[in-house]
Amino acid sequence: MKRKLSGIQLARRISLGFFLTFATVATILHQKLQNIPNVDSFCPFGGIETLYKFIAGGELLKKLEISNIFLFVSVTILAIVLSRFFCGWICAFGALQGIFGRLGRAIFKKRFTVPAKLDAVLRYLKYVILALILIWTWQAGTLVIRPYDPWAAYGHLSAGFAEVWAEFTVGIVILVLSLVLSMLYERAFCKYVCPLGAFNAILGRIPLFRIKREASTCTSCSLCNKSCPMNIEVMKADKIDSPECISCMECVTVCPTKKGTLKTFLAGKAIPLAAVAAIGLAIYFAPIAFGHVTNTIRFRAATLAELQTKGSLHVEDIKGSSTWQQVADSFGIELERLYREAGVDAKKVPADAKLKDTGSLTGKDFEADAVRFAVAKILGVPYSGEGGEKPAEMAPAKETPAAPASAPAAASASSFALEGTMTVSDVAAGTGMGAGEVLKKLGLPADFPKDKPLREMKDQYGYTMPELKERWAK
Numbered sequence: 001m002k003r004k005l006s007g008i009q010l011a012r013r014i015s016l017g018f019f020l021t022f023a024t025v026a027t028i029l030h031q032k033l034q035n036i037p038n039v040d041s042f043c044p045f046g047g048i049e050t051l052y053k054f055i056a057g058g059e060l061l062k063k064l065e066i067s068n069i070f071l072f073v074s075v076t077i078l079a080i081v082l083s084r085f086f087c088g089w090i091c092a093f094g095a096l097q098g099i100f101g102r103l104g105r106a107i108f109k110k111r112f113t114v115p116a117k118l119d120a121v122l123r124y125l126k127y128v129i130l131a132l133i134l135i136w137t138w139q140a141g142t143l144v145i146r147p148y149d150p151w152a153a154y155g156h157l158s159a160g161f162a163e164v165w166a167e168f169t170v171g172i173v174i175l176v177l178s179l180v181l182s183m184l185y186e187r188a189f190c191k192y193v194c195p196l197g198a199f200n201a202i203l204g205r206i207p208l209f210r211i212k213r214e215a216s217t218c219t220s221c222s223l224c225n226k227s228c229p230m231n232i233e234v235m236k237a238d239k240i241d242s243p244e245c246i247s248c249m250e251c252v253t254v255c256p257t258k259k260g261t262l263k264t265f266l267a268g269k270a271i272p273l274a275a276v277a278a279i280g281l282a283i284y285f286a287p288i289a290f291g292h293v294t295n296t297i298r299f300r301a302a303t304l305a306e307l308q309t310k311g312s313l314h315v316e317d318i319k320g321s322s323t324w325q326q327v328a329d330s331f332g333i334e335l336e337r338l339y340r341e342a343g344v345d346a347k348k349v350p351a352d353a354k355l356k357d358t359g360s361l362t363g364k365d366f367e368a369d370a371v372r373f374a375v376a377k378i379l380g381v382p383y384s385g386e387g388g389e390k391p392a393e394m395a396p397a398k399e400t401p402a403a404p405a406s407a408p409a410a411a412s413a414s415s416f417a418l419e420g421t422m423t424v425s426d427v428a429a430g431t432g433m434g435a436g437e438v439l440k441k442l443g444l445p446a447d448f449p450k451d452k453p454l455r456e457m458k459d460q461y462g463y464t465m466p467e468l469k470e471r472w473a474k
């Protein structure tokens with residue numbers, strides 16, 4: 001017989017549903033509107049990835065926002081106080097797996113389990129993944145795992161499958177695998193793969209929050225075991241101190257003894273379930289609310305036109321979600337000139353196309369940074385690429401006259417704006433230098449492929465684009 005949901009179970013489902021809906025709607029709006037933050041800026045794990053760069057130099061990894069730091073603070077305090085409460089109550093990807101888990105139970109009418117020994121070994125995998133990601137990301141100074149991130153892939157589905165597939169092929173495969181596996185093995189991604197789950201599990205070792213079992217009133221009905229999405233043997237434990245526990249409290253709510261056999265404790269004191277939920281959500285929202293009140297976190301960024309009206313427009317404010325026309329209008333630049341300086345065929349890219357769609361329209365790699373460099377060049381203001389220094393505030397300036405059509409393609413090395421989408425051959429052609437000279441100036445080895453975009457080779461050759469631009473500028 002189907003059991004009625006308790007108040008706390010209902011509250012958990014509403015909480016998970018809210019965060020999943022919020023994240024999904026935000027990702028759709030990000031694709032449709034110019035000034036809604038991207039999915040990466042909603043992920044607390046981004047805060048962990050950018051932490052090293054943020055502490056070292058006060059800068060964030062590309063695509064991340066200060067909101068990632070606030071979310072990181074929320075999740076860290078939450079994990080210290082209530083263990084993996086974030087996983088059980090807030091994580092939108094956990095919610096998505098939960099939906100597929102229920103679907104699987106409805107279809108297969110049974111619960112599958114991974115053999116115990118294999119399961120025990122696989123649970124360590126997420127810690128290895130966490131360590132590798134942090135080492136790799138902190139060394140490279142970019143979001144190196146983004147193409148493999150199933151959540152980033154999910155967040156871009158509204159851009160259309162072709163675009164997501166091109167940018168997140170591996171991420172899509174992992175997303176589909178995780179959801180299909182969740183139908184058979186509940187929260188398979190959380191148990192074995194998730195680096196944020198591993199981070200929470202490590203902090204959850206601090207024993208502030210625990211569920212305890214009173215053996216004298218336990219009837220060994222095993223309902224707690226069956227209800228646990230993380231397959232923890234609640235029925236045999238005196239205290240749940242497994243790092244796998246996601247503080248969902250399903251076990252406590254299904255216990256039929258009604259004698260307090262399973263109870264929640266915070267800092268050694270028994271605490272009602274509703275109080276755990278309220279404290280958990282309050283801890284999560286408090287830093288975000290602080291960021292919003294102090295105007296540090298923006299849920300809606302100002303548009304280019306609004307910034308121009310306020311007189312505080314910067315080249316850095318150009319986003320992938322800006323259209324070509326918006327950039328041209330806001331900076332007072334002739335659209336044709338903008339296309340030309342950015343090296344884009346105007347016939348293939350309509351004025352109302354977003355910058356981030358330029359690559360798929362032209363069939364070539366393209367980054368919004370190329371437009372920032374083009375605007376900076378036209379207006380004659382300094383711009384050193386993403387991660388570089390922010391120039392002084394700049395009012396829209398009159399554009400300089402367009403170069404005559406017959407102007408030679410080659411530019412001097414010092415004035416040539418290096419971009420990640422360029423190959424060594426492109427740079428050589430654009431500057432009139434030899435490919436060997438370009439490699440030497442960039443500090444790259446002679447075997448460096450001349451026909452590959454520079455940004456594609458950065459992980460293999462251990463540089464970042466800001467570093468390369470710095471070498472080029474010297």
Ligand code: SF4
Nearest residue numbers: 087091094190194197
């Ligand atoms: S383990 Fe990862 S995916 Fe699962 S709920 Fe926790 S943070 Fe979300």
Ligand code: SF4
Nearest residue numbers: 228245246248249251
């Ligand atoms: S032990 Fe209880 S609180 Fe922990 S994950 Fe399992 S059901 Fe949820």
